[in-house]
Amino acid sequence: MSGPLIIRGSVSVPEAELQWRFSRSSGPGGQHVNTTDSQVELRFDLAATEALPPVWKRRALERLDGRLAGGVIAVRASEHRSQWRNREAALTRLAALLAEATAPPPKVRRATKIPRGINERRLRVKKHRGETKRGRSGGGWD
Numbered sequence: 001m002s003g004p005l006i007i008r009g010s011v012s013v014p015e016a017e018l019q020w021r022f023s024r025s026s027g028p029g030g031q032h033v034n035t036t037d038s039q040v041e042l043r044f045d046l047a048a049t050e051a052l053p054p055v056w057k058r059r060a061l062e063r064l065d066g067r068l069a070g071g072v073i074a075v076r077a078s079e080h081r082s083q084w085r086n087r088e089a090a091l092t093r094l095a096a097l098l099a100e101a102t103a104p105p106p107k108v109r110r111a112t113k114i115p116r117g118i119n120e121r122r123l124r125v126k127k128h129r130g131e132t133k134r135g136r137s138g139g140g141w142d
Contacts, residue, residue, distance in 0.1 A: 005091060008099045013051045019043040020087070025078040039078035042090040044098075047071025056102040063101040073097070 004012035025039035046052075046060055048071065067073055075097065077090040 005095055007052070007095060007102065011052060011056065011102075013044065013049065013098075017044060017049055017051060019045075022083060025081075025086075036083065038081060038083045038086055039076065040083060040086040040090045042075045042077075042087075042094055043072055044074075044094060045072050052098075052102065060098060060101040064097070 004014050005018065006012045019042070021041040021043070022037035023039045023041070024037055046057070046064065046068065049057065052060065061068070061071075064073060073094070075090050075094045077086040077093065080086050080089065
């Protein structure tokens with residue numbers, strides 16, 4: 001788990017820029033849960049980092065604006081009973097969050113014109129279906 005946090009490709013965040021906080025986690029665990037700081041909070045100062053390319057950093061700051069507190073993003077993990085596994089979960093979550101936030105925007109969809117033949121065929125089938133149904137409602141069975 002030591003080493004830089006790889007975001008995507010060759011871009012990574014140095015371990016020195018990650019801040020860890022540990023606290024007691026709620027939930028099951030018996031007597032052991034009262035003595036172990038297994039909940040993990042991982043904080044990363046997105047506004048002050050130099051590890052990300054400027055374009056990625058700007059994109060991430062825009063997309064994660066609602067999750068940032070003073071330019072810092074925090075990820076919390078407490079689903080495992082082990083602090084080690086919670087650390088791994090927090091790292092994975094932060095990497096996925098940053099990878100999604102720094103991804104390039106999707107290509108703009110260009111509207112295309114429906115070919116004339118397809119439209120004519122659709123109208124011809126509709127007309128045929130209407131004639132079939134109209135033929136069913138003949139009250140001449142007396």
